Amino acid sequence: MSMSAPPLQRRPATIKDVARELDISVATVSRAMSKPHLLRPATVARVREAVERLGYRPNLVAQNLKLGSTRIIYVVVPAMSLFFFDVFRGIERAALEQGYSVVAAHTGRDPVREGEYFDQVACGRADGVLLVSSARLETRPPHQHQYPPTVSVLEVDEGREFPSVRVDHVAAAAMATNHLIELGHRRIAHISGNALAPMAEHRRRGFLQAMAAAGLSTEYCVPGEFSPEAGQAAMEILLARAVRPTAVFASSDEIAVGAIRAIKAAGLSVPGDISVMGYEDQRLSRIYDPQISTVHIPTFDLGYQAMTKLRRILAREPYEHDVLLPTHIVVRATTAAPKQA
Amino acid sequence: MSMSAPPLQRRPATIKDVARELDISVATVSRAMSKPHLLRPATVARVREAVERLGYRPNLVAQNLKLGSTRIIYVVVPAMSLFFFDVFRGIERAALEQGYSVVAAHTGRDPVREGEYFDQVACGRADGVLLVSSARLETRPPHQHQYPPTVSVLEVDEGREFPSVRVDHVAAAAMATNHLIELGHRRIAHISGNALAPMAEHRRRGFLQAMAAAGLSTEYCVPGEFSPEAGQAAMEILLARAVRPTAVFASSDEIAVGAIRAIKAAGLSVPGDISVMGYEDQRLSRIYDPQISTVHIPTFDLGYQAMTKLRRILAREPYEHDVLLPTHIVVRATTAAPKQA
């Protein structure tokens, strides 16, 4: 095995090196870089040449320290799923337009790591955070001291009450449940998402409300996780019941995929024997065979508007605290009226 | 619409505030934070209390400037796909163990943005970069001055020759093609990935080599992109041929999904009429119905080992320049012998 020696890394050139090289002051070099209109064009040209020759790049860390701003935004995401990355795309677009850089900080739904990223930003690493959903309040470690400018995306953050751009998951989940009820279903199951995710809780709540309003039993409500595997396992449990449900509202499209697998594996058909409703309208729900009926969440816009709001906050412009975006149902091939009404 | 006023943000406490509060020197406060063993326990306790009370957090930017290190790694990813995020998970795990923070920087396969992230790191924003695949050489803007410590993951970066941890995509793609050949297929198609992605090019090359070695025609090799939509469109073109292929090697699982959709839509069956081979072994290939035969790429290990290597480089320890990890074929439900041999 051939080992390489560590590469010799010469010290990067600083503003002083450039100034010394040209026998001018560092102030002039600095101005040539950021405010060239204040200088004689000839001077700017000389500096540019020397900068090129020495390979000088301004040290961003020093710049940040002096300026007190980084123009970086941390996007804190609980998990790496395509759903969250659709939100991220919207954020990225807005950031690009507004002169910010964004980086994604992944927490794996761990409140401790979430706290660490908040700390980094509070300590000057970035100007603000976009919190894409988050951990449950009760699982969080006690009292962070002071939060950096933050906007919640996709979901309110109960307890901290950050400004938000979100959808009403309770209402949207109720809407999905009502779609099933209106088709004529009475025994409707729900497979929920991760116990720690507030979004999962809110979707479950919407299901319970809609069922209660229709006077239906909620005995088919089972816990799950945001993954096809968990969806499949939960559905298998549901199928083992003496009296099976005729429809299931899954807390996400991924869960729906798992549920459909389980139903097919049991020799039943979708939606012939059992209807399946997803949530999120991920690309997966359009691609899957059969295509999945689901609830559309305007992920891109959510991200775009959240970043825009954060910019306003940082610029100390007025903003609306809580912004709600609309959702709607997308009926595809996995929901239909029950066989025997 | 109710507008909130900008929140009044009091200046965060600095080390000086704490020192003044206790009438001690900033040096002592600094030591109490990072080298408490050098101080009288009573002093440390007093400082701790004041820090708590004032809500002081050391400014990381200032710390970084002084120390010349951030302990942050930028993970530069070309696209937000689950495939890349499996790699990211491995990186994260290693970083956690080794005391680094990682953030994901997304380029959307844009060489300009890739360059910007490199610049940020070269200017001190992070200690190094993990380049997960990258843009093609010819599409890159000319001469960046000096690269920060970088490790290529998943693929070599031709032209810049960073140390790497990767797989041999040419060999792996040839392996996949040979699987189809060994099953008895002769008219084998290939749908390739994004033209700008080196990985797509290498997989295509592997296909061409294997076909040439078997003396088979490569007339069914068509361009595509790493998405189900592109896979579907490409497959439709292939199906319109006078003589159809009996098997197709897709450059990714996502492309395979699209191809399968097109085949089914044409009233044909997989693998009865046409076999489909994927690549990457994403979770999708296990979840899809039918489950997709594919090439397994050890994404997690790739990420883990790349981060470990980068740590060695930063610590100026010796390391192996180019590390190759093995791949293998996973035969599932989409490949079989052709109908009429």
Next chain:
DNA sequence: TTGAAAGCGTTACCAC
């Protein structure tokens, strides 16, 4: 065990 002060690489104010 603690304090004074230099210095990390910038920017911006105040002179000239």
Next chain:
DNA sequence: GTGGTAACGCTTTCAA
């Protein structure tokens, strides 16, 4: 137009 220099918030050497 350009230069000198203080300051951003921290760590660390040197002295005491």
